[in-house]
Amino acid sequence: MLDNETIAFLGAGSMAESMISGVVTAEKMLGGQVYVTNKSNADRLMNLRTKYGVQALPQSELPFEEIDLFILAMKPKGAKEALASIKDKLKPNQVVLSVLAGITTEFMEQHLNDDQQVIRVMPNTSSMIQESATAVVAGKNATKENVELATELLGCMGQVYIIEEDQMDVFTGLAGSGPAYFYYLMEHMERVGVENGIDEETVRKMVAQTIYGAAKMVLNQNEAPSSLREKVTSPNGTTASGLEALSRFNGGEAISQAVQHAAKRSKEISKELEGAAVKP
Numbered sequence: 543m544l545d546n547e548t549i550a551f552l553g554a555g556s557m558a559e560s561m562i563s564g565v566v567t568a569e570k571m572l573g574g575q576v577y578v579t580n581k582s583n584a585d586r587l588m589n590l591r592t593k594y595g596v597q598a599l600p601q602s603e604l605p606f607e608e609i610d611l612f613i614l615a616m617k618p619k620g621a622k623e624a625l626a627s628i629k630d631k632l633k634p635n636q637v638v639l640s641v642l643a644g645i646t647t648e649f650m651e652q653h654l655n656d657d658q659q660v661i662r663v664m665p666n667t668s669s670m671i672q673e674s675a676t677a678v679v680a681g682k683n684a685t686k687e688n689v690e691l692a693t694e695l696l697g698c699m700g701q702v703y704i705i706e707e708d709q710m711d712v713f714t715g716l717a718g719s720g721p722a723y724f725y726y727l728m729e730h731m732e733r734v735g736v737e738n739g740i741d742e743e744t745v746r747k748m749v750a751q752t753i754y755g756a757a758k759m760v761l762n763q764n765e766a767p768s769s770l771r772e773k774v775t776s777p778n779g780t781t782a783s784g785l786e787a788l789s790r791f792n793g794g795e796a797i798s799q800a801v802q803h804a805a806k807r808s809k810e811i812s813k814e815l816e817g818a819a820v821k822p
């Protein structure tokens with residue numbers, strides 16, 4: 543399916559690059575089928591062109607007619623302007639897919655032509671190495687084929703989950719923002735290793751391998767994290783002592799609050815932009 547499609551990223555930042563890397567690495571599309579544009583940073587476009595062999599050019603030079611799927615990848619506050627800039631050039635069978643946190647399918651539909659096919663997705667930056675956990679929500683006019691196309695494209699970047707739109711805020715808190723929590727955890731683990739005499743480069747690998755191994759156990763062993771945790775924890779051993787400290791310092795609650803706050807922020811972004819949309 544992808545070999546006949548042409549896609550265009552509107553936005554050339556971290557998320558767009560991660561997705562471009564995923565799709566180019568998967569070799570499901572040629573560089574010539576992937577366009578990328580941004581607001582004004584020409585050096586950035588040149589960099590993406592050199593690195594990934596994609597068609598990176600100013601939006602005014604995009605061959606609109608040839609594009610099957612537009613991917614919105616700017617900051618949420620730029621969504622309205624971006625949708626307005628493409629609305630009149632779009633044909634009904636061109637799909638608009640957004641990766642923007644907090645931008646609902648309804649918001650996109652309101653700012654595009656009647657019947658425009660839209661899809662909302664939430665990937666994460668692990669798309670770069672084809673290990674994203676990505677959620678997909680179809681807009682009211684999206685067809686089964688649109689969803690299949692999005693799923694195939696996003697499948698180049700990792701695992702894809704079709705969810706309900708009211709689950710998107712929490713998914714954003716879990717998986718869109720999720721990599722940052724693990725990087726934060728790793729920063730703290732690394733620091734203790736370094737303070738105890740292990741060089742930074744080595745401790746980085748040790749910590750990353752530990753997290754990677756734990757994630758792989760959950761995925762491969764078909765066993766709940768709580769059960770796997772118990773297997774690590776010897777009575778009166780080192781892990782019991784570490785977990786006791788985690789509990790004493792409210793580690794579990796901190797993680798849960800991180801997810802809930804990110805989800806709340808996603809909802810707030812929707813409300814802020816919907817509010818802005820009704821103002822004259």
Ligand SMILES: NC(=O)C1=CN([C@@H]2O[C@H](COP(=O)(O)OP(=O)(O)OC[C@H]3O[C@@H](n4cnc5c(N)ncnc54)[C@H](OP(=O)(O)O)[C@@H]3O)[C@@H](O)[C@H]2O)C=CC1
Binds near residue numbers: 556558618620642719
């Ligand atoms: N980073 C992440 O981990 C994730 C991000 N997202 C979502 O992805 C989106 C982008 O995030 P991120 O990549 O981090 O942001 P960046 O700030 O890295 O990139 C934003 C990009 O958007 C471009 N841009 C701004 N306005 C327009 C416009 N009207 N038309 C075309 N391009 C435009 C900017 O161009 P210029 O530089 O020229 O101004 C820049 O290339 C956000 O909405 C975010 O919610 C979703 C999942 C994960």
Ligand SMILES: O=C(O)[C@@H]1CCC=N1
Binds near residue numbers: 643718
């Ligand atoms: O921080 C953000 O708002 C974006 C969305 C998910 C990850 N990064």
